[in-house]
Amino acid sequence: MAKIAKKTKRYPSDLTDEEWERIAPLMPKPGRMGRPREVEFREVLNAVRYLVRSGCGWRMLPIHFGAWQTVYAWFRELARRFLFQTIHDLALMVDRERAGREASPSAGVLDSQTVKAPAPGAQRGYDAGKKTVGRKRHIAVDTDGRLLMVNLTPADISDSAGAQIILDGIRKRWPWVKHLFADGAYDRLKLMDKAAYLDFVIEVIRRSDDQNGFKVLPRRWVVERTFGWMVRWRRLVRDYESRIDVSEAMILVAMGGNLLRRNAHP
Secondary structure, three states, rough: HHHHHHHHOOOOOOOOOHHHHHHHHHHHOOOOOOOOOOOOOOHHHHHHHHHHHHOOOOOHHOOHHHHHHHHHHHHHHHHHHHHHHOOOOOOOOHHHOOOOOOOOOOOOEEEEEEEOOOOOOOOOOEEEEEEEEEEEEEEEHHHHHHOOEEEEOOOOOOOOHHHHHHHHHHHHHOOOOOHHHHHHHOOOHHHHHHHHHOOOEEEOOOOOOOOOOOOOOOOOOOHHHHHHHHHHOOHOOOOOOEEEEHHHHHHHHHHHHHHHHHHHOO
């Protein structure tokens, strides 16, 4: 990390030259009409990564990134164009091939995480199990912990209900996934029926009744590690966003940043 930090411009979250070379061709091309574009997309991405990594607010962005209104406007525009999703998915496939695997996964793991959502006006609910008012992150990861899909709902939505949207998304984006691992919360009739309809096999891994203390469950620990990767980006410790699509974009910025750095600096 010390060697990588020397290659960044100002902050550890900044894109290095190697990382920027990989994603520069994905940036939107300037229009044929109108005034020339003055914004630098590299600086916009550096500002967004700084915000997600440090957990600061939009108005507290360092001034050398430019006006925060400009950064925010371009963040929303790039999220609308699914740029952060594209960067993440391409980096995921490159990382899988670098690890000697097929680019598209064939198995995954399901789980959810409840986080507080203190933002006024945010769509949120009460998770009685966790005794938390906030949102629930329903995710699917591959067997190495790379994020495949994320679905955000109010915290009062059950794991099995949130997973049904995950199944629809996986079938469209990762068509080769056939086998999914999950815990006992996903052993519900409606979810299993939908999984069978979409040609999925969900294997429920349960804890032993006579288990004492903590024990690592096969295939289940990787998704917990993914949640650990997420909350290292301080903006994701809680859900500060009023809009769910903005929250999903923040998660993709963080997880795509991890994969991009891993690929550019193996």
